[in-house]
Amino acid sequence: MSFKSVVLHASLLIGASASASKRLESRQANGVTWGDCEFEAPGLQCANLTVPLDYTAPESDATLDLQLLRVPAVTEPKKGSILFNFGGPGFASRGTLAALAARFLALTGGEYDLVAHDPRGTGTTLTASCFNTTAERQQFVTVPMSVVPSTEDELALGRLYGQTDVVANICNGFPGFAERGSLIGTAFGARDLMQIVDAIEDDGLLRYWGISYGTALGATVAAMFPDRIDRIVIDGVLNPHQYFNSYEIEAWADTDRTFFNILVECLKAPDLCALGSRRTNAKDLEKDIYNLIDDLREEPLVSGTTLIDSSAVLTFIRFAQYSPETYPAMATALEALLAGNTTEFARIYNNFIDLGLILTLTPDESPFAITCGDKELPEQTFSETAPVFEALEEESRLLGSHGHILAAICQNWDIQAKERYTGNFEATTRHPMLIIGNTFDPATPLRSAQNVSASFEGSVVLEHGGFGHGSTSHGSACTINAIHNYFSNGTLPEPGTICEVDYAPFEPATIDNVLIELGYLPDPAEEA
């Protein structure tokens, strides 16, 4: 595709999505050249797609190459493609799709190609990095921000706040970063999605599944290009109003309830949950764990080179809650710590870090740079930001303090996205959205799914009656079939539908077991 035509096309899209879409419906996609991939799984294809670097500068010739990954459909005739974003922000989506290709093909029915690209700011695409070396990142970001102080520890919280200002200043001064940072926002991300659609979809329509931060991107692309939406699933929804205009407080709304209900499930399955015999009711068990965390605030423990303070345990619980698959290990670790076995806790905690289940060192600053660049916040000092920190802790006693870092760094961030979505997410998409919220999601509450649904005409909230972050963390044939039907023929579930999950959270099962049971994934036992 010639470079001029790309730029011309982008300028047409800005503020003119309706007429552009009519024009596009009859067009042939230009295509991209799919070739070999650096990812190892068989059958995967990769391509580069040249897009405008800066959508706000239609006169500019500057371009950017997006890196795409495709998992080809397995059923003929193919129906087009589904694009993915797995969250963060800051995750390079190609690697996730490559790793989960078989699962997502099974989840979407196999009739669609699955496509992911590394969003701006991530991977090697406009990498939002403010440091030359990992050691520097460790010094300025990882180590100081591994401490999660509460408002009760004003000295530590003030220090964290100041430290985020230092990082913001480092980023601001890092060669080329201010420009980069302005080009990686979610509105540009939405335009990139439509560029990919233009290149690979004959009907010019978007099919998309976004998880976690991918729901903010999904809501944004749906609001910016409502006439070009064929199917959008947003799953594990964060409140996009707060994402763009405020602090992400609502994200923690179901956290404490989720943790409590994990303990309820634990007591029902003492053979599978190491904490299950400690107490007879969940309230007492919950109190034991909150007391343990309070004790660690006063008196941190150490096992060898592992510091077991309240921050470490809370970080462990935060990420362990994301998937029922890790609940038995979480329970074993907490039981060990309650029994005074620091070695065993440290073993499991370090294992989580090694497996990448706990995010410690990010490869770059894209999680902050994308989020903070998208926000417009009032100028405030540390003491003026105190009500935000208090609101976070009010929202979740257990983990609200984990929102302090993001609030603080965004408060201090200087580099805004060149384009921000400033609308109210009121739109009638060409086909209505399917919006999924878990009953027990520690990071994206059901109410945020309802919040988005309220402003998108015809959208339906499917309550996925399971645990973890996003619907794929806990298998439900009902939810899987709802997703199948939606992608296959556009059918939405009845409003008010609650899908039960097919196994209890401490059982040794994953969504793949449900996919095998449904016949959507091959049974390895039969293949052997």
Ligand SMILES: *[C@@H]1O[C@H](CO)[C@@H](O)[C@H](O)[C@H]1NC(C)=O
């Ligand atoms: C995409 O571009 C990168 C960087 O120029 C190159 O290394 C890679 O091979 C290209 N990928 C494909 C599939 O053409």
Ligand SMILES: *[C@@H]1O[C@H](CO)[C@@H](O)[C@H](O)[C@H]1NC(C)=O
């Ligand atoms: C990082 O690298 C850039 C480009 O080579 C250089 O200008 C800058 O001084 C380096 N920063 C530090 C802190 O070493």
Ligand SMILES: *[C@@H]1O[C@H](CO)[C@@H](O)[C@H](O)[C@H]1NC(C)=O
């Ligand atoms: C800690 O737990 C591990 C694993 O259960 C066990 O092997 C070890 O003996 C325990 N250590 C102590 C001091 O109880």
Ligand SMILES: *[C@@H]1O[C@H](CO)[C@@H](O)[C@H](O)[C@H]1NC(C)=O
């Ligand atoms: C959605 O959330 C925003 C931000 O919290 C709030 O202002 C708005 O009233 C909510 N909308 C609905 C319909 O709940």
Ligand SMILES: *[C@@H]1O[C@H](CO)[C@@H](O)[C@H](O)[C@H]1NC(C)=O
């Ligand atoms: C499509 O639509 C109907 C509802 O009208 C549904 O019952 C059917 O099973 C759907 N799904 C597929 C995969 O065809």
